[in-house]
Amino acid sequence: MGLAVLGSVLGMAVTLLTGQVVGAVPGVIDDAPGAMSVAGFSWLLAALLAVFVLQSLTPAIHQVAMMIMDAALVREIGVGITEPLLRPRSVAHLEDTEVLDMQERAKGKGGFHLAQGLGNLPWLLASRVTLVGSAVIVGVMFSWLVAAMLVAVTLLLEWYGGRLIAREIDVWWGNTEEQRRAEYLFNLGMRDAPKELRVFGLHGWLVERYVREWTAGFRPVWERRRKNVKWSVLTGGLHLAANGLAILLVGRAALDGRLPLTEVATTVPAILAIGVSMNGYGVVQVRRGLSAYRAMQELPDTIAERHPEPVATSRHRTETMPAREVRFENVSFRYPDSDKDVLRDLDLTIHAHEALALVGVNGAGKSTLVKLLGGAYKPTKGRILVDGVDLSELDLAVWQRRIAAIVQDFLRFPLSVTDNVVFGAVERADDEIALAKVARESGIDDLVRRLPDGWDTVLDKTFDGGVDLSGGEWQRIALARALFAVHAGAGVLVLDEPAAALDVRAEAELVERYLELTSGVASLIISHRFSVVRNADRICVLADGRITEDGTHEQLLDQGGTYAAMFRLQAERYVTAPEDPESEVLDA
Numbered sequence: 314m315g316l317a318v319l320g321s322v323l324g325m326a327v328t329l330l331t332g333q334v335v336g337a338v339p340g341v342i343d344d345a346p347g348a349m350s351v352a353g354f355s356w357l358l359a360a361l362l363a364v365f366v367l368q369s370l371t372p373a374i375h376q377v378a379m380m381i382m383d384a385a386l387v388r389e390i391g392v393g394i395t396e397p398l399l400r401p402r403s404v405a406h407l408e409d410t411e412v413l414d415m416q417e418r419a420k421g422k423g424g425f426h427l428a429q430g431l432g433n434l435p436w437l438l439a440s441r442v443t444l445v446g447s448a449v450i451v452g453v454m455f456s457w458l459v460a461a462m463l464v465a466v467t468l469l470l471e472w473y474g475g476r477l478i479a480r481e482i483d484v485w486w487g488n489t490e491e492q493r494r495a496e497y498l499f500n501l502g503m504r505d506a507p508k509e510l511r512v513f514g515l516h517g518w519l520v521e522r523y524v525r526e527w528t529a530g531f532r533p534v535w536e537r538r539r540k541n542v543k544w545s546v547l548t549g550g551l552h553l554a555a556n557g558l559a560i561l562l563v564g565r566a567a568l569d570g571r572l573p574l575t576e577v578a579t580t581v582p583a584i585l586a587i588g589v590s591m592n593g594y595g596v597v598q599v600r601r602g603l604s605a606y607r608a609m610q611e612l613p614d615t616i617a618e619r620h621p622e623p624v625a626t627s628r629h630r631t632e633t634m635p636a637r638e639v640r641f642e643n644v645s646f647r648y649p650d651s652d653k654d655v656l657r658d659l660d661l662t663i664h665a666h667e668a669l670a671l672v673g674v675n676g677a678g679k680s681t682l683v684k685l686l687g688g689a690y691k692p693t694k695g696r697i698l699v700d701g702v703d704l705s706e707l708d709l710a711v712w713q714r715r716i717a718a719i720v721q722d723f724l725r726f727p728l729s730v731t732d733n734v735v736f737g738a739v740e741r742a743d744d745e746i747a748l749a750k751v752a753r754e755s756g757i758d759d760l761v762r763r764l765p766d767g768w769d770t771v772l773d774k775t776f777d778g779g780v781d782l783s784g785g786e787w788q789r790i791a792l793a794r795a796l797f798a799v800h801a802g803a804g805v806l807v808l809d810e811p812a813a814a815l816d817v818r819a820e821a822e823l824v825e826r827y828l829e830l831t832s833g834v835a836s837l838i839i840s841h842r843f844s845v846v847r848n849a850d851r852i853c854v855l856a857d858g859r860i861t862e863d864g865t866h867e868q869l870l871d872q873g874g875t876y877a878a879m880f881r882l883q884a885e886r887y888v889t890a891p892e893d894p895e896s897e898v899l900d901a
């Protein structure tokens with residue numbers, strides 16, 4: 314800001330000195346009495362040159378300063394927006410439309426990002442300094458009335474021009490249905506589904522559809538722009554007329570001998586400087602940048618107010634829990650903004666050191682139960698007790714580190730194999746012995762040996778030397794990550810569909826070692842594969858939001874309820890297809 318203001322002050326100094334130089338020329342040439350000496354004139358010229366050079370340098374220095382500032386601003390804004398969203402240990406705020414709106418506003422409306430808005434602040438300030446300074450020059454040297462007229466016209470037209478720009482930008486960034494569809498199609502082709510598009514030969518369809526949606530999406534922008542053109546020409550004409558009138562008045566005063574040469578030579582550039590200080594675009598950018606800045610500042614408080622985090626009471630030793638059990642007591646739950654209870658008066662106890670399997674049809678609420686266990690959501694009714702202590706009284710950050718989980722949509726980091734595994738317990742990232750152990754347990758040791766850079770291979774083909782893994786290989790990596798967390802001391806292991814992408818042999822291996830892998834921790838396994846489920850110490854059926862059956866595999870088969878029916882249905886499929894290699898595994 315200092316540099317920008319200095320630049321405009323130096324600009325005005327150039328105007329004043331130029332006026333003095335021009336005004337002094339006749340006297341110096343005529344060597345008139347009382348006129349400036351040649352030496353004095355030379356000093357004046359030297360001063361003009363020095364100020365001019367300085368003024369020419371400031372934009373370059375300003376650009377460099379802004380580039381450095383801009384990088385820092387973008388970084389700070391990135392942190393300022395993401396940090397409050399990441400900090401809470403639960404996730405309900407990420408589905409709260411008020412929070413999401415505020416986040417959108419903080420990112421900047423109408424393509425005016427906060428960094429751009431704030432980055433424009435110095436330029437706007439500089440143009441304001443030029444406006445006021447030049448108006449004072451015109452006022453002092455010529456006429457305050459003309460100065461006031463020029464300032465009024467400039468500000469009025471700037472305000473109106475800003476409105477036109479803002480409207481056009483709002484239409485542009487209105488994020489119409491068509492624009493969003495075009496963006497979706499673009500990402501589909503470039504990022505999300507390049508393989509499927511080729512397999513189905515959809516290239517031509519995608520391009521044609523993209524062009525159609527894009528054109529439809531931007532039609533309102535062009536309509537608005539067409540409407541704006543005549544107003545823009547009109548305001549431009551008015552501006553020109555006001556400046557022209559002011560210069561005409563200066564010219565007449567000069568011809569009438571009322572205005573000396575120095576004043577004429579100073580006033581004319583000052584009038585032009587007022588004209589070019591009009592900056593409607595900058596005003597809109599700064600105004601929106603500042604409103605985004607306010608939203609960013611309010612974001613943490615809004616999240617804290619609307620989604621208060623429980624205050625952890627240090628009386629409990631969360632880091633060794635659960636020593637006995639985790640108990641769901643009369644728990645009901647519905648997602649925010651939903652009118653359907655996913656869980657209803659559910660009672661369930663998971664004992665420490667016990668392998669518990671949870672089965673149920675699609676959408677029964679199994680993954681939801683895991684989210685509650687991890688404190689991602691709070692029950693709408695009832696309590697979750699860990700060794701008799703309400704989960705809401707525990708330090709959630711510590712509790713969440715006690716849980717090792719493979720969730721259905723586990724993360725596939727485009728980083729090295731090591732990073733993908735040690736993210737299970739970053740504080741133990743250097744524990745190579747544990748790393749080697751989980752590699753054996755999860756069956757990724759062979760895979761790592763085959764990879765070009767072993768543990769350092771990046772698991773994303775878009776990076777140098779990176780590779781793509783198959784779905785099943787990724788699942789083993791996720792299993793290794795969860796086991797690494799268990800070795801680092803996690804007390805609860807959650808495996809949500811750990812075998813979904815595994816081949817028959819890998820699944821059989823997992824089944825064989827399942828109880829060994831989960832010994833010593835409370836484990837919850839969710840699977841539609843009964844070959845996995847039947848090995849658990851205890852099996853619970855989740856239906857209609859509550860536990861309807863509870864027992865060992867044999868007990869539940871004897872009961873002849875839902876579990877038995879589901880198991881027989883799946884087993885029959887293998888029995889009627891004896892050539893299916895999976896039947897051997899099942900028999901085994």
Ligand SMILES: Nc1ncnc2c1ncn2[C@@H]1O[C@H](COP(=O)(O)OP(=O)(O)OP(=O)(O)O)[C@@H](O)[C@H]1O
Nearest residue numbers: 648649651655673674675676677678679680681682
């Ligand atoms: N974030 C959410 N907001 C609203 N409803 C949700 C959300 N996540 C899940 N649901 C709904 O909650 C219900 C239970 O979903 P959940 O994922 O827990 O089922 P699931 O038993 O794990 O199913 P699956 O076997 O298919 O994985 C479903 O009806 C689902 O549509």
